[in-house]
Amino acid sequence: MQVTLRIRRFNPEKDQKPYWADYTLDNVEPTDRVLELLHRVKWEQDGTLSFRRSCAHGVCGSDGMRINGMNRLACKVLVNTLGEGDALTIQIEPLLGLRVIKDLIVDMEPFFEHYRSVMPYFVNDDPPPEDGRERLQSPEDRERFDDTTKCILCACCTTSCPSFWANQDYLGPAAIVQAHRFIFDSRDHAAEERLKILAETDGVWRCRTIYNCTMACPREIEVTRAIGEVKLAIARGSVE
Amino acid sequence: MTALATTVTETLRYRGKVGQWAWVLHRLTGLGVIVFLILHVVDTSWAAFYPSDYEQAIREYQSPLFTIGEFFLVASVVFHALNGLRIVTLDYKPEWWRYQERATLLVFALTLLVLVPTFAVMLDHTVAFYTSDRDIATLDEIVQTQSLFVMGFVVILVVALALSGLYGLVTRSSQGVKLSGGWEATLWTYMRVSGVLILPLVFGHLVLMHILQGVFDIAGVPELEVVGTNAINQSGTAVEFVGARWNALLAGVAVWRIYDGLLLALAAIHGFNGLRYIVNDYARSVWVNRALNWAIFFGVIALIVVGAAALIAGADETAYKLATDMLSSVQ
Numbered sequence: 001m002q003v004t005l006r007i008r009r010f011n012p013e014k015d016q017k018p019y020w021a022d023y024t025l026d027n028v029e030p031t032d033r034v035l036e037l038l039h040r041v042k043w044e045q046d047g048t049l050s051f052r053r054s055c056a057h058g059v060c061g062s063d064g065m066r067i068n069g070m071n072r073l074a075c076k077v078l079v080n081t082l083g084e085g086d087a088l089t090i091q092i093e094p095l096l097g098l099r100v101i102k103d104l105i106v107d108m109e110p111f112f113e114h115y116r117s118v119m120p121y122f123v124n125d126d127p128p129p130e131d132g133r134e135r136l137q138s139p140e141d142r143e144r145f146d147d148t149t150k151c152i153l154c155a156c157c158t159t160s161c162p163s164f165w166a167n168q169d170y171l172g173p174a175a176i177v178q179a180h181r182f183i184f185d186s187r188d189h190a191a192e193e194r195l196k197i198l199a200e201t202d203g204v205w206r207c208r209t210i211y212n213c214t215m216a217c218p219r220e221i222e223v224t225r226a227i228g229e230v231k232l233a234i235a236r237g238s239v240e
Numbered sequence: 241m242t243a244l245a246t247t248v249t250e251t252l253r254y255r256g257k258v259g260q261w262a263w264v265l266h267r268l269t270g271l272g273v274i275v276f277l278i279l280h281v282v283d284t285s286w287a288a289f290y291p292s293d294y295e296q297a298i299r300e301y302q303s304p305l306f307t308i309g310e311f312f313l314v315a316s317v318v319f320h321a322l323n324g325l326r327i328v329t330l331d332y333k334p335e336w337w338r339y340q341e342r343a344t345l346l347v348f349a350l351t352l353l354v355l356v357p358t359f360a361v362m363l364d365h366t367v368a369f370y371t372s373d374r375d376i377a378t379l380d381e382i383v384q385t386q387s388l389f390v391m392g393f394v395v396i397l398v399v400a401l402a403l404s405g406l407y408g409l410v411t412r413s414s415q416g417v418k419l420s421g422g423w424e425a426t427l428w429t430y431m432r433v434s435g436v437l438i439l440p441l442v443f444g445h446l447v448l449m450h451i452l453q454g455v456f457d458i459a460g461v462p463e464l465e466v467v468g469t470n471a472i473n474q475s476g477t478a479v480e481f482v483g484a485r486w487n488a489l490l491a492g493v494a495v496w497r498i499y500d501g502l503l504l505a506l507a508a509i510h511g512f513n514g515l516r517y518i519v520n521d522y523a524r525s526v527w528v529n530r531a532l533n534w535a536i537f538f539g540v541i542a543l544i545v546v547g548a549a550a551l552i553a554g555a556d557e558t559a560y561k562l563a564t565d566m567l568s569s570v571q
Contacts, residue, residue: 069255096250162260165250166243166521199421201520205428208517209327211259211340228334234421235429 003028003079005037007049008093009103018100021046030080034067034090038074038104051104058218059227061154065104066093071156071216082115086142096211097168111155114171118179118197123190139185150179150219157213157223161208170206171198173213180226183239191239199234207231244522258344266519267322269316274511276313279389281504281543285550287482290556291559291564293385298459298478299377299570300385306455307366314358314450317442319351324435331432361451369456375570396535404531416520416529427513434510441503458482459567468496479563497551504547514541 003025010018035056036220042049054060056075063074068082068091082090098106129135151174158164158172177197183191198204204227213223233239251264286294300306330336366563370376407413419427439538449455453467462476469488473481516536523529 001307035503069253096246096254116339160254160256162247162251162254162256162263163521166247169523196421199425201418201421201424203421205424206521208263209259209330209340210256211265211337212254212256213338215257222337224340225334225337228337231428232334234425240241 001028001030001088002026002038002077004087004089005041006089007041007103009049009050010100010102011102012100012219026086028079030078030084032079033075034077034079034082034092035063037090038080038092050102059152061152061218064095064154064156064159064218066095066159067091071095071160073154073156073218076218095155097159097161097164098133098155106159107156108155109171110168111174112153113157114158114175115153115178117171118175119194120175120178120182120188122182122185123188123193125189135187137185137187144186145181145184147221148177148184148223151181152219153178154156154218156216156218160212160216161207162210162212163208167202167206169202171203173207173227176204176207176227176230177221177223180230183230183233191233195230195234195239198230204231204234243524247522258341259332262323262344262347265319266327269320270314270511270514271518272309273313273320274515276309277507277511278539278543281508281547282364282389284482285546287479287559288550288553291477291555291562292481294479294482295459295563295566296377296381296385296570298455299375299567300382301455302374302375302459303368303379303382305379307384310450310455311359311362314446315351315355317357317446318354319347321435321439321442322347322350322354325439328435330430355503358446358451362454365454365456374460395540397531400531400535401528402528404534407530408527413530414526416523416526417533417536431510431513434506438503438510441478441506444499445503475560475564477560477563477567479555480560483559486551486554497554501551504551506546507520508540508543508547512536512543 004214005023005025006020007023008018009015023045025037025040028037028115035053038049038051038053042051049064051074052062053075054062056063058073058076060103064071065074066072067074067077073224074092079089079090092104094100094104094106098108098111101107124135153174157177158174160172161170164170164172176198179194182188183194207224207227209224209228211224212226214221214225217223251260283294283297286297301310323344326340326347330340330343334540368525448467449458453464457464457467458481459478460476462474464473464476465471466473466481466484466488469485471484471488473484484495486500488494488496516533519529519532519536523532
């Protein structure tokens with residue numbers, strides 16, 4: 001099949017404003033991934049096209065972008081999920097709400113700053129168990145935060161959120177998901193501190209339960225649910 | 241303004257699902273209802289303080305422009321109420337998120353289900369009114385009075401902006417208005433609790449004032465029974481309608497004053513806080529953000545004070561007389 005990629009391009013050293021550029025590719029297999037098509041454009045047609053990708057298998061979270069109007073990972077989207085027929089147009093643009101550095105590459109620093117602000121690390125100053133092995137946890141306690149351990153920080157959720165588009169001070173879904181992972185971990189001791197950070201104006205309260213984040217997550221994390229559980233923990237003043 | 245422009249264009253461009261559209265409608269309908277609530281509380285207070293102005297206001301509410309507005313208002317209230325219930329449910333049961341799409345579609349369906357018969361009855365009132373030979377306020381009259389409201393809003397905005405600018409110059413503050421986390425949590429809970437409490441009150445109000453009787457019945461129809469009471473509106477003035485309703489006692493208690501008072505307090509704070517959410521999302525300039533937050537803070541206090549004062553003062557024979565005189569002078 002033939003596929004036309006409509007790509008939002010911008011080179012700050014050259015361009016006044018972003019523009020759309022069309023690239024037509026022949027012999028595309030319906031089972032090709034969008035990332036492969038981007039590679040073909042870069043390698044066969046225009047070497048100046050810039051985008052991030054690393055593992056190319058949905059694990060590293062580098063190639064989040066807006067594909068046909070929805071945030072996804074280019075390496076996880078097959079062409080046949082975007083349409084059928086002999087000719088297809090696929091529209092690709094950078095994630096919204098973060099500054100475009102070049103073409104599909106956005107400045108992730110503000111995103112990671114929000115991530116770091118929720119203390120996304122294990123806090124427990126108790127001495128480790130006598131036997132020198134790991135701190136044990138029941139399967140039920142582990143299950144409590146299993147879903148939010150799956151986050152790969154691709155920013156698809158945060159940049160699908162209308163609250164974040166309007167106001168980039170909002171910590172955003174990803175940072176809250178990461179906080180959730182530790183808040184509900186029975187071995188961790190800093191839940192209270194994290195809840196205090198998330199209770200601020202730019203924390204969970206900017207979430208309006210629009211569910212764009214849940215729909216966007218390439219790891220199928222129940223993002224809005226996690227945010228909701230954090231809200232309730234704050235409102236009730238307790239994790240359980 | 242760029243935040244608002246980005247949100248509008250990108251909401252249209254992003255392929256969000258039904259949850260995104262429910263959010264857009266929730267904002268728009270909320271905004272519509274709070275604007276009407278402000279007008280409504282201010283001019284209902286005139287029944288107590290400026291009877292002939294209140295009579296004029298109701299005359300204008302009977303005109304085509306406001307009749308159309310009433311249909312939008314009722315639709316907004318019904319959608320906002322039902323969608324609010326969905327939001328509250330999912331907030332307290334986040335694990336039910338898988339049903340959110342179906343719940344949203346259910347909200348749309350229920351909204352239509354409620355609106356079809358409601359609109360049928362309202363249309364019936366409307367047709368009956370416009371096919372009778374009753375007197376209708378002219379567009380000129382409407383522009384004359386309502387422009388005062390528009391001017392009022394503009395003056396409040398200009399004053400708020402000026403004060404905010406002055407404050408910025410003096411204190412060199414670069415902070416917008418941010419509430420503490422504790423306040424945000426309290427208001428979040430308040431929005432949910434008040435939303436649920438408002439539901440029976442607002443639907444009761446809807447049935448009484450838009451379905452059983454409507455704006456066409458409360459003025460211009462002498463000797464009509466006032467809905468929800470045993471009183472008769474002798475003079476057929478809107479002022480007597482309101483006065484009689486507030487004065488009606490059930491087991492010695494002025495139930496309608498309590499009802500209206502509760503609705504006023506719950507809805508005003510709910511509405512203004514909703515407005516604050518919108519302002520803090522889109523008014524990103526410190527100067528404008530501070531001005532609008534101040535306007536909202538003092539606005540909600542002023543509205544509740546004005547409404548409560550009118551409820552306490554009530555309307556009496558003297559007021560009915562003034563209203564009757566006013567009506568006979570324009571007819």
